[in-house]
Amino acid sequence: MKNFTKKQQGLSFDFIAPIYDLLASVASLGEIKRSRDALLPYLPNVKNCLIIGGGGGDVLEYLLKNKKAEKLFFIEVSPKMLYKAQKKLNKKMPQEANKVQFILADFTDFKNPITFDLIVANYFLDLFPEKESNNFVAQIRRMLAKDGLVLCADLYNSGYGFLKKQIFRFILFLIYKLFKFTSHLTNTELPPIPELFIKNNFKSLSSKYFFFGILRSDIWKK
Numbered sequence: 001m002k003n004f005t006k007k008q009q010g011l012s013f014d015f016i017a018p019i020y021d022l023l024a025s026v027a028s029l030g031e032i033k034r035s036r037d038a039l040l041p042y043l044p045n046v047k048n049c050l051i052i053g054g055g056g057g058d059v060l061e062y063l064l065k066n067k068k069a070e071k072l073f074f075i076e077v078s079p080k081m082l083y084k085a086q087k088k089l090n091k092k093m094p095q096e097a098n099k100v101q102f103i104l105a106d107f108t109d110f111k112n113p114i115t116f117d118l119i120v121a122n123y124f125l126d127l128f129p130e131k132e133s134n135n136f137v138a139q140i141r142r143m144l145a146k147d148g149l150v151l152c153a154d155l156y157n158s159g160y161g162f163l164k165k166q167i168f169r170f171i172l173f174l175i176y177k178l179f180k181f182t183s184h185l186t187n188t189e190l191p192p193i194p195e196l197f198i199k200n201n202f203k204s205l206s207s208k209y210f211f212f213g214i215l216r217s218d219i220w221k222k
């Protein structure tokens, strides 16, 4: 396994890996899955796609089935999550498995040998404080080919309405507490994800909102 940066050394989704998808589905009444899937049909077919923190590999199946990428790179820091995604793929689409390169590594240390036409980063940036999250968005930009796209579904704080804000704060509190105990997550505040993409000169081509507007999915263009 690669060297881990000190900050992420403790963060591990291994413990929660077996139940992560079920938990996300039950807690969000299926809206997390819907937010991940909603913009997939609008993606063009590309040559190289990178999936960052791909978890159990939920979007892999769609991308392969619909020939959205000739070659896919799936980077995950949790061995159990990566194994789960690999196992699912080998079981459901063994004939497509050779199109996916699984990389067990911290994205921070990832040195890309090629540029990517599409990068998928679902429910990944919310794990980090604003500064680190911004560094990741900048890293994503550097790894993208000209006119490359990013698909990003994540938590979203619209900031509108007193009651909505309070409910959102409470939900966030519960989510971050859960991941603190199960995954040793140290972050406690949601970074302003859309603002970070805009700050890094991305343009949103399409946005959709889910679960009373607290989940947001975007396609960002470099």
Ligand SMILES: C[S@@+](CC[C@H](N)C(=O)[O-])C[C@H]1O[C@@H](n2cnc3c(N)ncnc32)[C@H](O)[C@@H]1O
Pocket: 008, 011, 012, 013, 036, 052, 053, 054, 055, 056, 058, 075, 076, 077, 078, 081, 105, 106, 107, 108, 121, 122, 123, 124, 127
């Ligand atoms: C909240 S889960 C989201 C999984 C999946 N993308 C989804 O939409 O359900 C975040 C994932 O990012 C992975 N992860 C966290 N930090 C990472 C890093 N620095 N490099 C690569 N993967 C990372 C975790 O192991 C975990 O599987």
